[in-house]
Amino acid sequence: MAKVLVSELVLRDGHQSLIATRMRTEDMLPICASLDSIGFWSLEAWGGATFDACVRYLKEDPWERLKRLRKALPNSRIQMLLRGQNLLGYRHYSDDVVRAFVQKSADNGVDVFRVFDAMNDVRNLRVSIEAVKKSGKHAEGTISYTTSPVHDIPYFVNLAKELEAMGSDTIAIKDMAGLLTPTATYDLVNAITAAVKLPVHLHSHATSGLSAMSFIKAVEAGAAILDTCISPFGEGASHPSTESIVAALAGTEYDTGLDLGKLQEVAAYFREVRKKYWQYESDFTGVDTRVLVNQVPGGMISNLSNQLKEQGALNRMDEVLSEIPRVREDLGFPPLVTPTSQIVGTQAVLNVLTGARYKSVTNEVKNYLLGHYGKAPGTVNESIRALAVGNGEVITCRPADLLEDEMDKLRTEVESLARSEEDVLTYAMFPELAQTFFQERAAGTLKPEPLLEKEAVSAA
Amino acid sequence: MAKVLVSELVLRDGHQSLIATRMRTEDMLPICASLDSIGFWSLEAWGGATFDACVRYLKEDPWERLKRLRKALPNSRIQMLLRGQNLLGYRHYSDDVVRAFVQKSADNGVDVFRVFDAMNDVRNLRVSIEAVKKSGKHAEGTISYTTSPVHDIPYFVNLAKELEAMGSDTIAIKDMAGLLTPTATYDLVNAITAAVKLPVHLHSHATSGLSAMSFIKAVEAGAAILDTCISPFGEGASHPSTESIVAALAGTEYDTGLDLGKLQEVAAYFREVRKKYWQYESDFTGVDTRVLVNQVPGGMISNLSNQLKEQGALNRMDEVLSEIPRVREDLGFPPLVTPTSQIVGTQAVLNVLTGARYKSVTNEVKNYLLGHYGKAPGTVNESIRALAVGNGEVITCRPADLLEDEMDKLRTEVESLARSEEDVLTYAMFPELAQTFFQERAAGTLKPEPLLEKEAVSAA
Numbered sequence: 001m002a003k004v005l006v007s008e009l010v011l012r013d014g015h016q017s018l019i020a021t022r023m024r025t026e027d028m029l030p031i032c033a034s035l036d037s038i039g040f041w042s043l044e045a046w047g048g049a050t051f052d053a054c055v056r057y058l059k060e061d062p063w064e065r066l067k068r069l070r071k072a073l074p075n076s077r078i079q080m081l082l083r084g085q086n087l088l089g090y091r092h093y094s095d096d097v098v099r100a101f102v103q104k105s106a107d108n109g110v111d112v113f114r115v116f117d118a119m120n121d122v123r124n125l126r127v128s129i130e131a132v133k134k135s136g137k138h139a140e141g142t143i144s145y146t147t148s149p150v151h152d153i154p155y156f157v158n159l160a161k162e163l164e165a166m167g168s169d170t171i172a173i174k175d176m177a178g179l180l181t182p183t184a185t186y187d188l189v190n191a192i193t194a195a196v197k198l199p200v201h202l203h204s205h206a207t208s209g210l211s212a213m214s215f216i217k218a219v220e221a222g223a224a225i226l227d228t229c230i231s232p233f234g235e236g237a238s239h240p241s242t243e244s245i246v247a248a249l250a251g252t253e254y255d256t257g258l259d260l261g262k263l264q265e266v267a268a269y270f271r272e273v274r275k276k277y278w279q280y281e282s283d284f285t286g287v288d289t290r291v292l293v294n295q296v297p298g299g300m301i302s303n304l305s306n307q308l309k310e311q312g313a314l315n316r317m318d319e320v321l322s323e324i325p326r327v328r329e330d331l332g333f334p335p336l337v338t339p340t341s342q343i344v345g346t347q348a349v350l351n352v353l354t355g356a357r358y359k360s361v362t363n364e365v366k367n368y369l370l371g372h373y374g375k376a377p378g379t380v381n382e383s384i385r386a387l388a389v390g391n392g393e394v395i396t397c398r399p400a401d402l403l404e405d406e407m408d409k410l411r412t413e414v415e416s417l418a419r420s421e422e423d424v425l426t427y428a429m430f431p432e433l434a435q436t437f438f439q440e441r442a443a444g445t446l447k448p449e450p451l452l453e454k455e456a457v458s459a460a
Numbered sequence: 461m462a463k464v465l466v467s468e469l470v471l472r473d474g475h476q477s478l479i480a481t482r483m484r485t486e487d488m489l490p491i492c493a494s495l496d497s498i499g500f501w502s503l504e505a506w507g508g509a510t511f512d513a514c515v516r517y518l519k520e521d522p523w524e525r526l527k528r529l530r531k532a533l534p535n536s537r538i539q540m541l542l543r544g545q546n547l548l549g550y551r552h553y554s555d556d557v558v559r560a561f562v563q564k565s566a567d568n569g570v571d572v573f574r575v576f577d578a579m580n581d582v583r584n585l586r587v588s589i590e591a592v593k594k595s596g597k598h599a600e601g602t603i604s605y606t607t608s609p610v611h612d613i614p615y616f617v618n619l620a621k622e623l624e625a626m627g628s629d630t631i632a633i634k635d636m637a638g639l640l641t642p643t644a645t646y647d648l649v650n651a652i653t654a655a656v657k658l659p660v661h662l663h664s665h666a667t668s669g670l671s672a673m674s675f676i677k678a679v680e681a682g683a684a685i686l687d688t689c690i691s692p693f694g695e696g697a698s699h700p701s702t703e704s705i706v707a708a709l710a711g712t713e714y715d716t717g718l719d720l721g722k723l724q725e726v727a728a729y730f731r732e733v734r735k736k737y738w739q740y741e742s743d744f745t746g747v748d749t750r751v752l753v754n755q756v757p758g759g760m761i762s763n764l765s766n767q768l769k770e771q772g773a774l775n776r777m778d779e780v781l782s783e784i785p786r787v788r789e790d791l792g793f794p795p796l797v798t799p800t801s802q803i804v805g806t807q808a809v810l811n812v813l814t815g816a817r818y819k820s821v822t823n824e825v826k827n828y829l830l831g832h833y834g835k836a837p838g839t840v841n842e843s844i845r846a847l848a849v850g851n852g853e854v855i856t857c858r859p860a861d862l863l864e865d866e867m868d869k870l871r872t873e874v875e876s877l878a879r880s881e882e883d884v885l886t887y888a889m890f891p892e893l894a895q896t897f898f899q900e901r902a903a904g905t906l907k908p909e910p911l912l913e914k915e916a917v918s919a920a
């Protein structure tokens with residue numbers, strides 16, 4: 001059975017990549033019956049940024065969104081993205097929080113958990129994958145793809161084998177920066193499908209305009225599932241358009257079997273939805289191949305540009321862009337994805353602006369060098385480590401091994417505001433945002449960030 | 461030598477597809493030195509729509525643009541698109557006009573002539589291809605790609621052989637509607653490269669999001685040259701982004717050898733240029749796969765939608781979309797490209813709105829049925845022909861065989877205004893526009909259509 005399966009990303013990564021994660025549940029529900037009838041392998045609908053945006057901007061309870069989508073998509077697998085031991089937050093959580101979070105996500109409707117770690121340290125994935133399996137759901141062990149002298153095919157194949165051994169049901173290749181070329185994709189997918197028995201699921205951002213081409217080579221190499229996004233939320237920083245991939249494979253041995261006519265209806269719907277969110281469009285959403293030249297992802301360059309502008313040092317950009325690969329090498333070549341992209345970028349800016357490398361070192365880099373994010377993929381530069389943390393104790397165990405159970409403490413802390421175990425977990429992810437949200441909820445003052453009328457602004 | 465060559469389209473098809481052909485020469489010249497140094501196989505820079513827009517909106521002499529580009533691109537082949545016996549206009553010209561036009565284009569700087577006919581009637585290509593060869597330049601015989609029961613691979617292979625026999629130096633496959641899928645591309649290119657000795661040059665619009673994928677299969681099947689557009693004017697209605705294709709093939713046996721770093725500079729330049737022309741952006745520039753479902757190209761749907769709106773009949777769109785393939789079949793399946801797309805679309809609208817098919821017939825359809833556009837690819841519906849033109853004489857010769865030489869007449873007509881043979885040719889292409897242009901030039905009142913300031917409009 002060479003038939004290729006498709007995961008539709010419009011409810012999560014599509015709007016996260018193109019309109020700052022702002023799509024509201026009310027704009028998802030009307031099209032759910034159509035989405036549900038098409039026959040996608042999964043509908044990705046939940047993750048860290050959507051959870052955050054619900055609480056922070058949309059004033060929606062993210063658990064409520066999940067429940068409503070579950071009801072509206074009775075025939076579909078709902079998929080979520082989970083940052084391993086970080087869950088949806090920015091720190092390592094104790095194992096009891098991980099277990100509680102996974103169980104509640106499963107209870108409320110998640111079928112497929114894509115679990116990844118920024119460092120590809122599988123110790124940071126183990127507890128969440130175990131929890132997914134215990135809940136009876138689908139665990140997708142994930143490779144964070146990057147390029148570096150240590151990230152060769154044997155490295156990724158070994159990682160895939162470890163993910164298989166940990167009980168993964170599928171293996172995802174997550175190419176967040178759009179680095180995968182058609183040839184690299186073919187070789188990687190080919191090697192992984194030869195080494196593990198699990199279906200390979202490919203996620204590759206269209207940022208550099210390579211992902212659709214890579215998909216063609218991926219299916220030829222045996223990839224089983226492709227991540228696509230319906231065209232009005234496809235391409236650029238998002239993903240290959242669903243209709244294009246379906247059309248490209250139609251009539252071949254890789255035919256997805258999806259109905260292009262039905263997809264037109266979904267596309268027509270989301271074309272109108274996107275217009276509502278025009279205020280979140282970025283200035284430029286086309287192809288951006290800078291990452292292929294200087295190894296720095298497009299999104300990171302925008303952030304750096306803002307950082308430098310604030311300090312009146314925009315003219316130092318080229319130096320910073322040259323410094324980033326050096327800092328990354330010093331840190332043992334972590335993939336550049338949240339949170340490592342911020343860690344590397346900020347230190348590179350400091351190294352340039354202070355005029356001496358590591359004269360000033362951020363706390364995040366210190367923690368990184370102390371092992372608190374897990375094991376680096378390559379070798380950390382020991383003289384930089386000595387310079388930055390001196391005699392600080394470097395841990396080599398799994399970071400979460402040092403954490404005590406914390407659910408009871410969290411429950412107590414938020415007792416007066418939480419109405420459910422889900423509320424406690426929301427508080428665990430984003431303590432301050434959650435408290436504000438719960439207070440506003442109690443006061444009946446929850447109010448989403450307003451959507452501006454285009455005409456009104458133009459006429460102003 | 462499997463190395464793949466690249467033609468850059470930003471100076472012609474890129475801005476034609478995305479900003480209504482409005483790019484000015486002053487925005488081309490500053491980047492020409494960079495473009496010239498990259499090593500493209502050709503730079504497409506001239507064609508019917510750019511010529512028209514120069515005279516109509518930009519108040520630039522298109523011949524002057526050509527001369528300035530020639531000077532600014534000393535190391536590059538300049539390529540133009542020529543509509544065979546129609547040249548850059550909308551009617552058939554006599555052979556002496558065709559010969560004069562080709563010679564003057566060659567004299568002023570065109571190196572590569574891509575010559576096509578909307579009907580794929582090679583008799584409409586013969587005189588222009590001969591004229592190109594006589595001028596010592598490169599003749600690219602072109603296949604207008606479409607799908608229909610008569611447009612199978614043997615049909616296109618036969619066409620390629622005829623183009624080779626006529627003296628073409630390369631064969632272009634022109635997929636103006638973005639219909640080519642990766643598999644169809646592979647099979648077509650494979651069959652043509654097996655049947656003719658000439659290099660195959662592929663042009664496929666990214667409208668339906670398939671073209672980059674098709675390019676990968678095209679080079680595997682032996683395509684020699686690919687048409688791409690630098691990313692700020694790439695994708696959507698335009699073409700695969702140059703940087704993406706270069707990156708996709710880098711390091712493979714199909715490596716283009718182009719420098720991705722240099723291309724970043726060109727991209728950065730055109731990213732700023734595109735902003736100047738924001739008033740010509742269309743509402744939606746993403747992937748549009750409707751053509752794959754109902755056989756009607758996206759651009760044609762927009763035109764029809766305007767036509768129907770004017771007549772208060774937008775609610776009849778679905779009927780019109782169903783009628784178009786029927787009219788196309790009645791006419792023997794012409795490819796839908798200028799002018800046949802307009803001919804078929806307008807008749808389909810009439811057939812729906814009058815309530816009876818062919819109750820009213822346009823003059824263009826009558827002329828088409830009388831053979832004045834050339835031979836239809838398939839069989840024309842004889843009962844429709846009888847209904848539309850009665851006993852009118854159907855010609856079967858080459859349409860231009862009925863035309864007398866006309867250069868002398870044209871020279872006389874425009875004698876008082878023309879300053880050169882090039883002016884006479886401009887007049888031949890667009891008589892009314894040219895006269896207005898020459899009068900304004902004489903009066904010193906040539907003034908381009910103004911570019912609006914975005915801030916000014918928002919603040920208004």
Ligand SMILES: [Co+2]
Nearest residue numbers: 013176203205
């Ligand atoms: Co993603």
Ligand SMILES: [Co+2]
Nearest residue numbers: 473636663665
């Ligand atoms: Co074109």
